[in-house]
């Protein structure tokens with residue numbers, strides 16, 4: 001998934017802890033092989049290759065992940081959209097882009113971004129991208145999904161306390177080594193080694209979007225690596241979004257969605273969702289929280 005995972009298990013028996021960690025790693029690799037759009041062997045790559053040509057029959061697991069992704073597109077009014085991936089030739093965030101792409105190129109590529117053109121046939125478990133050149137990618141939901149599945153493997157092996165951290169998408173359960181609730185620090189987007197705020201996590205996820213190294217600057221404007229599917233342009237105005245809720249997959253997808261929706265609409269959405277909170281850092285370093293967010297400034 002192109003990112004670093006950290007897995008921790010807390011157990012008096014080191015063998016049980018190691019078995020848990022190894023099972024989590026195997027699970028993450030298994031999921032990577034299913035959802036990676038870089039690996040030509042994955043079912044996801046097969047779906048992309050057959051875009052506009054024919055439906056592809058996939059595992060139940062992948063089918064359901066796509067169904068949930070489409071569901072999130074619906075509740076975010078298209079701000080979250082796994083078909084954003086058709087834009088990955090236009091926008092590159094690896095430092096190789098030296099000028100703004102021209103508006104025609106953007107318009108053309110973004111015309112292939114539309115979750116409503118993903119055709120799902122549950123009976124046959126088939127996925128069809130209706131137009132040639134369409135592509136799906138799980139960059140904004142895959143890490144959260146993998147973290148959840150890794151946790152489930154560990155719990156099945158009896159790990160009662162643990163943390164899976166998928167490059168800032170974190171899920172924690174149980175107690176820490178001092179038998180206290182696990183505390184998670186939210187990093188300051190300006191100084192990654194500094195903590196902006198602490199959150200106590202009781203069986204839940206804290207997921208942060210905003211990979212500070214992945215953005216481009218044109219004419220003094222900072223464009224994040226998250227694309228607004230409705231315009232084809234990267235989002236501006238927000239540096240990071242953290243979502244706190246029990247489900248890391250949903251948290252992952254919603255953190256990306258709030259980036260696209262912007263502060264006002266993003267908060268409006270989050271404040272309507274029960275058990276979901278968020279913390280936004282704007283380009284001006286303003287901290288904005290959802291209605292019921294409780295922050296803790298001490299470690």
Ligand code: ADP
Nearest residue numbers: 079080081082084139140209210211226227256
């Ligand atoms: P981070 O990589 O900072 O954790 P996200 O979880 O928000 O951030 O994932 C960002 C990635 O999601 C992008 O690199 C890209 O692969 C993908 N993506 C970009 N825009 C969208 C979008 N509007 N909907 C769904 N996925 C997107």
Ligand code: MG
Nearest residue numbers: 140252253256
């Ligand atoms: Mg995300």
